[in-house]
Structures are given as C-alpha cells and as structure tokens.
Amino acid sequence: MVFAAxxxxxxxxxxxxxxxxxxAVTDVAEPFEMSLAAVSKHLVILANAGxxxxxxxxxxxxxxxxxxxxxxxxxxxxxxxxxEAVNLDAFERFLASExxxxxxxxxxxxxxxxxxx
Amino acid sequence: MVFAAxxxxxxxxxxxxxxxxxxAVTDVAEPFEMSLAAVSKHLVILANAGxxxxxxxxxxxxxxxxxxxxxxxxxxxxxxxxxEAVNLDAFERFLASExxxxxxxxxxxxxxxxxxx
DNA sequence: GGCAAGCTTAACCGAAAGGTTGAGAATGCC
DNA sequence: GGCATTCTCAACCTTTCGGTTAAGCTTGCC
Numbered sequence: 001m002v003f004a005a006x007x008x009x010x011x012x013x014x015x016x017x018x019x020x021x022x023x024a025v026t027d028v029a030e031p032f033e034m035s036l037a038a039v040s041k042h043l044v045i046l047a048n049a050g051x052x053x054x055x056x057x058x059x060x061x062x063x064x065x066x067x068x069x070x071x072x073x074x075x076x077x078x079x080x081x082x083x084e085a086v087n088l089d090a091f092e093r094f095l096a097s098e099x100x101x102x103x104x105x106x107x108x109x110x111x112x113x114x115x116x117x
Numbered sequence: 118m119v120f121a122a123x124x125x126x127x128x129x130x131x132x133x134x135x136x137x138x139x140x141a142v143t144d145v146a147e148p149f150e151m152s153l154a155a156v157s158k159h160l161v162i163l164a165n166a167g168x169x170x171x172x173x174x175x176x177x178x179x180x181x182x183x184x185x186x187x188x189x190x191x192x193x194x195x196x197x198x199x200x201e202a203v204n205l206d207a208f209e210r211f212l213a214s215e216x217x218x219x220x221x222x223x224x225x226x227x228x229x230x231x232x233x234x
Numbered sequence: 235g236g237c238a239a240g241c242t243t244a245a246c247c248g249a250a251a252g253g254t255t256g257a258g259a260a261t262g263c264c
Numbered sequence: 265g266g267c268a269t270t271c272t273c274a275a276c277c278t279t280t281c282g283g284t285t286a287a288g289c290t291t292g293c294c
Contacts, residue, residue: 007124067198077191143239178241
C-alpha cells in the first residue's frame with residue numbers, strides 16, 4: 001500500500017511539507033488548489049499506509065511524518081541492485097571514514113534532498 | 118510515474134521475475150491468472166516508467182529489467198531519513214564482512230521478495 | 235503458400251481513484 | 265448560549281485502472 005500511497009503527486013508533496021514540521025490539516029491543505037475534504041482524504045490514505053500519523057489535540061488534528069514506513073518499500077527496492085547504484089558513493093565515503101577513524105561508530109549522514117517529478 | 122508503476126502487485130511480481138533473467142512476454146505472462154493482453158499492458162506501463170526495456174528479436178519480444186529507474190525514486194525516499202533507518206543493519210553486516218574480509222569488494226545482496234499491500 | 239506462434243490493438247466493462255459540494259460533529263472563544 | 269473554526273462523512277460525478285474478448289499484424293517454420 002505504500003507504493004500506491006506514493007503514486008499521487010499531491011501526497012508526495014504533502015510528505016515533503018511534513019518533512020519540515022508537523023502540521024495541522026488546514027495548513028497542509030492551504031497551498032493546494034483543492035478542497036479541504038480532498039486533502040483530508042489524501043491524509044487518510046497516507047495514514048493507512050503508515051506514512052503519517054495523526055493526533056488530535058483540541059480541535060486541531062496534527063499530522064506527523066513517519067518515515068519508517070518507507071523502510072519496507074526501500075528494502076524491496078534494494079533487491080533490484082538499487083543498493084549498489086545509489087548508495088555506493090555515500091557508503092564509500094562512510095566506509096572510508098569508518099576505516100580511517102575506527103573510533104567512530106555513529107555515522108552522521110544527511111541525505112536531505114527534495115525531488116519533485 | 119515510477120511509484121504508480123510499482124503500485125500494482127502484478128507489476129512488482131513481474132519485476133521480481135525479471136530479476137532472475139530476461140524473459141519473453143509469453144513467459145512473463147505464464148504464471149499469472151490473467152490474459153496475455155493484460156500482462157502485455159502491464160509491461161507497457163513498466164516500460165513507460167523506464168523500469169524495463171523491451172527488445173524484439175524475431176517474433177519474440179524480450180523484457181529486460183532496468184533497475185536504474187528505481188534510482189530517482191530511491192533518492193527521493195532518502196530525503197526522508199530512510200537512508201539511515203533502512204541501511205544500518207544491512208550496512209552493518211556489509212561493513213562487518215568488509216572489515217573481516219578486506220579482499221571482498223563486491224557486495225552480493227539479494228532481498229528478492231514479494232509483498233502484497 | 236499456409237499455418238502456428240507471439241504479441242499488440244481496439245472496444246468494452248466494472249470498480250476504484252480523485253475530485254466536488256453540502257451537511258454535521260467536535261471544540262474553542264466571546 | 266451562540267458562533268466560528270476544524271475537520272470528517274456522505275452522496276455524487278468523472279476519469280483512470282485493470283481486466284476481458286476478439287481481431288489483426290508479424291514472424292518463423294513446414
């Protein structure tokens with residue numbers, strides 16, 4: 001269900017927005033040229049896929065990104081050689097730093113990037 | 118379009134099959150309980166997403182996996198912190214084997230599996 | 235040539251997706 | 265209490281999706 005949830009550009013945009021910070025439903029909907037109800041439905045789909053969680057505080061429902069849900073999908077992808085293709089540079093560097101500095105055991109890496117289609 | 122292509126379980130299964138080897142359209146269709154025409158359409162969708170290429174030799178059209186197409190999608194995912202979350206175990210093992218056996222330099226990973234949504 | 239094999243195309247169908255509007259349920263504020 | 269804010273639900277509509285069958289085009293083989 002994760003891939004289906006990710007297949008819609010609106011939903012991917014929402015995930016990108018939530019990357020910055022948790023947001024209320026109304027605020028999530030604001031930049032989109034569609035009704036609040038439509039965005040609300042997208043959020044349900046994202047929540048069902050486990051990509052976000054929603055917590056109601058007062059009358060405001062807060063949406064929080066749950067990037068762990070991408071794990072399964074990403075692992076599936078790794079079976080296709082994506083593993084080598086994508087990560088090798090990053091991991092080569094990681095590996096290099098690991099080898100040159102054996103005392104280091106907590107890799108500080110940041111692949112923060114935004115990708116629209 | 119990659120995520121949309123991946124959102125269908127039949128198409129994910131096809132990709133897994135092509136992981137083993139290139140296949141003719143008829144052979145791809147064989148294990149499925151649907152018409153050849155239906156599978157042919159799925160293959161068109163996968164080709165449009167760049168996930169496979171098709172080459173006609175004689176009257177047989179061969180399907181070849183193009184895992185590079187997963188790159189873009191995977192990179193997008195990495196923006197969500199998935200990078201650290203997913204790869205640490207796999208890479209911890211990779212790293213361990215790398216360190217214990219420095220002659221090894223070609224990671225053989227196979228996570229070929231099929232998950233339904 | 236004639237026929238079978240290997241695919242694709244076209245027309246069609248039902249169900250699901252993505253949107254709308256309108257009503258309504260909670261909640262907070264005065 | 266009364267009203268505005270926040271969000272969901274229900275009904276509806278249109279388009280897309282995933283499947284079917286039937287026809288047709290190439291290609292290979294006898």
